[in-house]
Amino acid sequence: MTAAASAVPVLQRPWPGLDVGGLRILVTGFGVSGYAVADQTMQRGAQVLVVDGSDTPELRERAQILEVLGVEVRLGAEHTRALPADRELDLVVTSPGWRPEQPLLAAAAAAGIPVWSEVELARRMQAADGPAWLGVTGTNGKTTTVTMLESILQHAGLRAVACGNVGLPVIEAALDPEGFDVLALELSSFQLHWTENLDCEAALVLNVSADHLDWHGGAEAYARAKGRIYEGARVAALYNVADETTRRLVEDADVVEGARAVGITLGSPGLSELGVVDGMLVDRAFLAERRTAAAELATLADLAHLGPQGAGPHLVLDALAAAALARAHGVPARAVRDGLRAYRLGAHRAQHLATIDGVGYVDDTKATNPAAAAASLRAAERVVWIAGGDTKGADLDELVAAARDRLVGVVLLGVDQTPFTSALARHAPDVPVRRIEPDQTDDGAGRSRLMEDAVHAASTLAAAGDVVLLAPAAASIDQFRDYAERGDLFAAAVSRLPGERS
Template structure:
């Protein structure tokens, strides 16, 4: 009887000790955990540079199969199925694990890597180490709400300054593709989630912003404090400016706790007249008292509220203004002139499903903010209009709605409720807005697109019946979509389709 021998392995490379920037991954044995957009980019970029790459994913979908076929031709091994995500591979040594941002630290494979002393990095960490020393500057944004708007505003401003810049990270290109782009970007406008930041140790941004911190993803992080700490990692290593929200004390605390390069400054953003080292609003103008030499005695005009009027049915709401101030501050930290801030904001248009005006009918604006999937985001969206018929509901994941309803009850002229379970909304409305008429849409059967389309059609027609001239019908659900829709985007798309079918609607 013979006993099979375990495969021989060469000694593990200590990747933490390899020099960077310009990390050479040739010969490294990299396990990519998760085969989404960022996982594909990591496998592609490292394989091209001589790494030995294994990708594992618990899912086996047609989309993943298509990616698999592309990379296997190039020598990347892909293993699909849950059995490959429960532990480290037994048949090969691993020097580095690069994880999908959604994988929790307790996930068995990641826990096994940590126990074995194998580094677990995000795509962001790997991109920072692989980028050349003379690569693009990093301007980064995080926050519970407003990240995508801020980053895409920043991209517009940078491009209007004549810079080769791109929005990337949690929006647009994966950071590793942007950082290693062969033509070379000058600046990256990077959106980062708390998940990405959890797995990232070295950002070393030129400037970074935390827009706000409210309860979200607490189950993933293990609590509010851990969630805030993950957000605060964005400030570590900042060289020029840490941008915080004057109205959100947590963002200032994160700046104060950050390990920054000596000389980096804290710069506040505010909807009121700015103090020294702040960017704020004075008499209808966005002004800078942070990034000019004579800031103690003067301020630089960056833009006017009129330049942003196209970003909301009744002008840019407060949350959009704060996003614009953050984008402006980040751009100014990079040395962008004031006129480019103005030009970039004038040219900017919101993305799909983010406070997007779909149509008007009898002077009623219909706005899709389906991306407002938590109470804080919905509150910001609701405060952007004076009179609102609110389409809300979905899976609240246990979020407290009382503060939201109490803060906007004077703006509500009607509420239309979606969702399998409307009780969290009906109870909060009964307590804080008992006079506001509420229409509950029968959940019905939403297993197919026809059923989901019918549901939204009923909701839009109910909202139209509650609205009068000058009102805004706003889809800002304050809840996830998974109880009735495929995702938040489908929820918004069906809303837009139902609105455009209203008689007399003009887009």
Template structure:
């Protein structure tokens, strides 16, 4: 393809199949998506400059791969405070981690330079006959749902991949030379904020609860960012019947005429809903005879392997959401069943680690906010809850009140345990609480010692039939490198426990 002249502004260039040749593109942030953006646009004739506030040997080593191909890099905080003055910038493509009030991004907006997410750029660059997009967002459950969807699509014989916030960067998947049939996209509110054109075949907002409010500037802006996933939907906007915010976002969306609202419920479904009847996941939205009957998709027994006591309600809803998106794409019921039967949870997401002396140990370190922790705890009939960390000001009262009847005991991590101890004293004063001495966690040895203490305390408080559940309801940054390290150290501590394993 012959590149357009650089004098043609990016917003005037035709898409799908956007030609980026000759454009001056500024990529802000050199993470996984930043690398992919620079690589894909450079290959197609763009003049690419990457800026990142970090300047480490690891980043410089990765940068060298693209530098030899003509990508320019400017590393260090001084390069992130303003637009470069020595070159013309036609387009800024930003990392989802950069806030809207970041000075360079503000300067670009003030100068009339488009600021896009990787998702927006991928949508415009993808060919008109490229893969269908099935989008997933929500405060909790995104990764589980998108990987369930990937499994279902692949069991339907489709070339499909989970991408976005998990797996491949979207731009790599959208421009893959072999060509995918379908992309299962996990999208964060950060990515959606900078995205105007998604045009998914079908999309779901799983749930909306308070999260990332400092980044978005408030609850309403956060919800609106989530709702962007419905813009341009052609077939189905999927929402949770139990979460009125998700229905409101559907009602406010600008969709293609003929797109339907499809609800998800854990009870018997109404018309245009998916739900559960007598332990069977059923479809009354895409079934041809939906007015008089429902199509059987799978059973709760097909999902039983996803938890030590069967799949919790949140996992059943995730499965229904994945099924709804697959059915919107025309996938047969048997592929939904086969995909769910074959599906296995990823690391750190309600991952069953071991059963020791009849006690199940589960790593759900990814449950970093109260809503996620509540969903995780509802999967257990009786749990010793390992919790704590940086709550970022989140309200824990509703969480504790909702799960107190399931709590056998609580083991608290975190530099500041007061938010947890206060909520527990108000709503579950009868539940035993063991506070783990924070000690010195500046190195891995100290963090490992901390988690050993927590796991041993939980083991002492648990009895056969209980679940020891790491579902912290808080971020890990006060004591651990990240949530993954917290989960890894928990798993290592569990592996060191003596006892009979089954």
């Protein structure tokens, strides 16, 4: 790029196919997406500085790799409190977890420096003939939906990948040298906050319930962030018929003229909806004769492998969502069926671990809020529920009241179990509760013993035909390193249980 061209401000540079050559870019946050942004822009001639408030051996090792290639990395909190004083900037690309009021980002906004997400940068840098984008957001179920979508697209013979908040960073997928046909994007509300241009072929908000309200400043702002996924949708804006907020977000969205609103429902579908009829997943949206007919896509039997008692309602809804996005891209019904039959849940997401003496054991440690736990609990008729952790002030009354008739027993983890014991006393006083006393959990052995005790207690409450479900409805940070360790320890404890496995 010539010196004159490199002086062109980023907002005046044409896109798709944005040329970042010569741009002075600050990347805030050195996680997976931050590393990918630095790598991809440096390769294309940008001058890149990365800052991160942490200074760990892992980050220093990553930094050494990029610094050899000409990227400067500054680690430590002192580098995140203000804009760098020793250079001018054309663009800030921020990690999704950084809040808008963070001092460095606030200073950039005050100085008129654009602040983008990795997703925004990827959309602008991707070539005009690059892959189609099919986007998914929502409080719960995003990862299952996009990985189901990935399986369906691949069974249609397309080169497709799940990316964004799961799998590859969006910028790596969008600029992949071999070229994908379609990207199945999982996008969080944090990513969407910093993104203005998505232009998805089809987009979906699965559901909206209270989460991350402190970050966004309230429920309405959180919902608006989710709704940004619809901006520029070209073929379809999909919504959950049972969640009125998702319908409202579609109604308020600025989509391309001709894009259609399409609903998904667990009931019989109306016109321009996908739903369930007599055990079949059917489409009344993406076929010419939709006013008088429906296309069969798959059956509930095709999803039966996803749970010890078949796929729960939340998984059926995820499957319908994935099918709707795929159909918006023109995927045939056969590929929907084949993709769902081949699909397997990822670790820690309603994962059926074993059936021992007729009792199913399911790891849904990813259910870190009440809405996610409620969906998981609805998947079985009789449940011994392992719950507890850091609720972050969430209200548990609605969750416990709705689950009461399914609960055979409850086993409680967590340093502060009061939110759970109080809700159970109010709404399920007759359900047996076993409290696992907080133990020394500052080492792996202590955390393992804690989970071993929980699984043993649950197994004594369960009988043949029941499901022991780890769906904590709370974060793990009070006793475990993260939700994944919590799930791994649960799986390990289940593997050591005696009994006949089937």
